[in-house]
Amino acid sequence: MDLDDILGARPDDPLAALLREDLDRLSVSELEVRVVALEGEIARTRRKIDGAVNHRASADALFKR
Structure with a gap:
């Protein structure tokens, strides 16, 4: 399965934007908060x-049936 199949072709798709986001600008603390939030969304x-x-x-x- 191609990533485009999952994300679709919409350029304004929030998931696609999340995956493209530059993580280099975030501190370790901010990255940890992000992981907790994403784990909550996965659950x-x-x-x-x-x-x-x-x-x-x-x-x-x-x-x-």
């Missing part, structure tokens, strides 16, 4: 995925 995203999978499994069981 939130994983919860959303789990919820979607569970919802789908419930719907499939209900309709005996």
Whole structure:
């Protein structure tokens, strides 16, 4: 899978902008804060995925798919 497949072609995509951001200007402390924030976002995203999978499994069981 190509990175463009994940990020899309939108130049204003916030994820693409985040990945392009220059980290050299950040201090160690700022980088640590950034990692904590990103780990929180990863956890939130994983919860959303789990919820979607569970919802789908419930719907499939209900309709005996």
